[in-house]
Amino acid sequence: xxxxxxxxxxxxxxxxxxxxxxxxxxxxxxxxxxxxxxxxxxxxxxxxxxxxxxxxxxxxxxxxxxxxxxxxxxxxxxxxxxxxxxxxxxxxxxxxxxxxxxxxxxxxxxxxxxxxxxxxxxxxxxxxxxxxxxxxxxxxxxxxxxxxxxxxxxxxxxxxxxxxxxxxxxxxxxxxxxxxxxxxxxxxxxxxxxxxxxxxxxxxxxxxxxxxxxxxxxxxxxxxxxxxxxxxxxxxxxxxxxxxxxxxxxxxxxxxxxxxxxxxxxxxxxxxxxxxxxxxxxxxxxxxxxxxxxxxxxxxxxxxxxxxxxxxxxxxxxxxxxxxxxxxxxxxxxxxxxxxxxxxxxxxxxxxxxxxxxxxxxxxxxxxxxxxxxxxxxxxxxxxxxxxxxxxxxxxxxxxxxxxxxxxxxxxxxxxxxxxxxxxxxxxxxxxxxxxxxxxxxxxxxxxxxxxxxxxxxxxxxxxxxxxxxxxxxxxxxxxxxxxxxxxx
Numbered sequence: 215x216x217x218x219x220x221x222x223x224x225x226x227x228x229x230x231x232x233x234x235x236x237x238x239x240x241x242x243x244x245x246x247x248x249x250x251x252x253x254x255x256x257x258x259x260x261x262x263x264x265x266x267x268x269x270x271x272x273x274x275x276x277x278x279x280x281x282x283x284x285x286x287x288x289x290x291x292x293x294x295x296x297x298x299x300x301x302x303x304x305x306x307x308x309x310x311x312x313x314x315x316x317x318x319x320x321x322x323x324x325x326x327x328x329x330x331x332x333x334x335x336x337x338x339x340x341x342x343x344x345x346x347x348x349x350x351x352x353x354x355x356x357x358x359x360x361x362x363x364x365x366x367x368x369x370x371x372x373x374x375x376x377x378x379x380x381x382x383x384x385x386x387x388x389x390x391x392x393x394x395x396x397x398x399x400x401x402x403x404x405x406x407x408x409x410x411x412x413x414x415x416x417x418x419x420x421x422x423x424x425x426x427x428x429x430x431x432x433x434x435x436x437x438x439x440x441x442x443x444x445x446x447x448x449x450x451x452x453x454x455x456x457x458x459x460x461x462x463x464x465x466x467x468x469x470x471x472x473x474x475x476x477x478x479x480x481x482x483x484x485x486x487x488x489x490x491x492x493x494x495x496x497x498x499x500x501x502x503x504x505x506x507x508x509x510x511x512x513x514x515x516x517x518x519x520x521x522x523x524x525x526x527x528x529x530x531x532x533x534x535x536x537x538x539x540x541x542x543x544x545x546x547x548x549x550x551x552x553x554x555x556x557x558x559x560x561x562x563x564x565x566x567x568x569x570x571x572x573x574x575x576x577x578x579x580x581x582x583x584x585x586x587x588x589x590x591x592x593x594x595x596x597x598x599x600x601x602x603x604x605x606x607x608x609x610x611x612x613x614x615x616x617x618x619x620x621x622x623x624x625x626x627x628x629x630x631x632x633x634x635x636x637x638x639x640x641x642x643x644x645x646x647x648x649x650x651x652x653x654x655x656x657x658x659x660x661x662x663x664x665x666x667x668x669x670x671x672x673x674x675x676x677x678x679x680x681x682x683x684x685x686x687x688x689x690x691x692x693x694x695x696x697x698x699x700x701x702x703x
Contacts, residue, residue, distance in 0.1 A: 222272030222552065226561055229554035232264045233586055236545075240632070253632050254541045257588075261545040268552040278548060285547025286540055288589060291478070292347075292634055293536045298481035299351045299642060300510075303527030305488030306352070307511040308498050310454035311463050313524060315356035317450045320363040328364055329425040332357040332371060333378040337418070339468065340382025345389070345477060349379040351642050352464050352484075358643055359523050363446050372645040373653025374425055376628050381418050381656055384624045385410060391590060391624045398598045399605075399616035406620075409613035412673040413621050413666075417659040424655055449515045455495050463487045526644070535641040539588075539634050546587030550596065555583060559600050566604045573618055573668030576601050577661050580622035589634060590627035594619050611675040621664035625657045 243249055243256045265278045306312050323331055336357070340349040354375040361371035383389045387403055396406035450456075463484050470480045485507070492498040498506075506512065510528030513521040549555050559579055566572040579597035584590060598619045605615040627635035631647040640647045651657075667673050 222268060222274075222277070224268060224271045224273075224552055224554050224557055226557050228267045228271055229549075229557045232260070232267055232549065232554055233558065235263050236260045236586060254538050257538075257541045257545050257632065261541070261548055264545065264548045264552075264554070268548065268554075271552075273552055278552070281547045281551035282544045283547070284551055285543035285545065288547070288591065289539045289543040289634070292638075293539050295347065295477050295481060296532050296536055296539070296638060296641075297529050298478065298485065299347070300527050300529045300532035301507045302481055302485045302488065303351060303355060303642070304506045304511040305485045305492060305503070305527075306463055307513070307524055307527060308496060308503055308506050309463065309488040309491035310456065310460040310496050311488060311491070312356055312359065313450045313454045314456050314460040315353075315464070316359035316363065316523075317447050317454075317456060319356060319360035320447060323360060323364065325364045325366060326429045327426060328361060328366055329370060329374040329429055330422055332361070333374040333422055333425050336375050336378030337381045338378075340379045341386045346376075346379035346383035347638060347642075348467060348477070348480065349382065350375055350639055352467055354379060354643055358645075362523055368643075368645050369649040370428075370653050372639070372643045372650035373655065375643065376639055376650065376654045377418075377421050377425075377656035380625055380628065380654075381414065381421075384620045385414060391594065391620065394591060395594050395598070395616045395620045395624070396613075398595050399602060399612045399619060401612035401616040405611070405613040406616045409611075409617040409673075409675065410620060413617055413663040414656075414660055417621075417656055417663040420659055421655040445517065446520055449517050449520050453515050457495055459495060460491060463491070532641065535637045538632065538637050542588030542632055542634065542637075546589050546592055549587060550592055555587065555592075555596055556600070558582075559597060566601065569608060569671065569674065570669050572601065572604055572608065573665055576615075576618045577622040577665060580619060581626050581661075584623060584626055584630050584633060588630065588632055590623050593623035593627070597623070609676045611677060614675055618664050618668075621660045625660040628654060629657055 239256050239260050240253075243252055261282070265275075265282075268278050268281075269275060303312070336349050336353050339353050340346050354372075357375050358368060358371055361368065384392055385407060386392060387407060392407065393403060395401075396403045399406070401409075454460075466487050467480055467484050470483060475483075489503060489507075492503055493500065506528065508529050510526055510531045511524070513524035515521050515524065562575050562579060565575045576597055579601075580593045583593040583596050587593065587596075598615060602612070602615055605612070627633055628639050629647065629651050630636045631640070636647040639645075639650070643650070
């Protein structure tokens with residue numbers, strides 16, 4: 215994290231006014247003006263207001279500008295990955311990879327257990343790769359197409375895909391959020407993962423059970439149109455080579471990430487693999503392929519529904535989301551670097567006098583920071599750094615703190631419409647955040663599971679209860695500590 219800005223101190227009233235202005239601005243934009251496409255402008259206005267509040271409390275403009283640039287630096291890597299996700303989707307569509315996954319998937323899966331299967335497969339994929347974003351952009355996109363062919367509502371499919379993707383991401387030792395949560399709480403990585411088994415594990419079992427029951431017993435509005443499936447698979451078979459080679463790019467993604475290759479490199483190599491297959495197997499010309507990867511793939515099967523399903527991706531089509539990511543994290547940078555979030559959270563300190571209050575405060579604070587900063591990483595870092603001493607006061611092991619952080623910050627990130635997670639999933643899967651929110655069961659159940667453990671005092675591990683690879687080695691620096699202390703997180 216960047217060095218905290220010096221020379222100013224925002225009051226509680228000033229910080230609260232910024233949060234109130236943010237809430238008022240979003241509500242006005244979405245519900246009064248009925249304009250969901252102007253979120254970037256709304257957040258720019260909120261950032262300007264927050265900047266004015268900061269300067270009225272003693273910060274110089276150069277410090278505020280540094281805070282904005284700090285937020286942009288946080289956004290840089292995710293936004294670069296998002297650009298390449300657009301390229302990857304277009305190249306895989308041109309290569310016949312996504313059409314092949316859809317073709318075989320609709321023949322192997324039944325609507326009765328489709329949501330269960332989508333959630334489980336995405337969980338395994340994300341657990342193997344450590345990346346929920348990669349899973350959603352590859353397996354998830356394929357499941358969206360399969361769900362369409364099976365007559366499953368897109369919002370239901372998106373909820374299952376995101377639930378599985380988030381589970382694997384937060385439980386995988388390869389995941390950045392898993393490592394970050396363990397590091398901030400000073401927990402051993404595998405102690406942290408084992409601790410999450412007691413909260414995230416039951417939440418995932420219940421999620422899978424509900425998706426299975428949903429398919430088996432909820433009933434559907436009419437039977438699945440097998441004629442439509444036959445027409446769809448016939449159209450795909452007539453326009454694409456379904457050679458098994460088309461299925462190699464997803465396997466390449468899994469293998470590269472397991473081998474420790476970075477996300478950017480994985481996206482580039484997987485896109486190049488799609489390019490080679492498109493050029494050699496599908497007969498796509500080089501000029502057309504470059505255009506697809508830049509502006510999005512255009513399916514020409516001849517059936518409007520199938521063409522709409524297979525078309526998409528492209529670097530340029532990601533730019534709306536990318537601009538939102540930069541603007542949102544610029545706002546978050548101002549709120550975090552000028553101490554506004556810290557002031558708000560410090561006022562919550564009286565709520566942590568009991569174990570139940572501590573867990574409830576941590577969950578609420580993580581969700582709040584997710585809402586106002588648009589970043590799950592800020593939601594992981596800020597409340598956890600502030601509450602680590604309180605966990606220690608209760609003699610709780612650090613993996614309890616890191617578990618609560620992931621069960622609240624990581625899983626709720628996809629539910630924030632203007633957050634990085636929300637805009638990413640809604641863009642890649644083609645379903646609005648508020649539409650898939652009620653069906654993203656894991657994100658709704660995990661916070662409840664972690665609170666249940668705290669309220670029943672079950673599996674709240676304390677010093678001496680269980681062996682831990684690493685206990686607290688030193689005092690955690692408070693928010694706003696010196697640069698060296700912050701860098702350690």
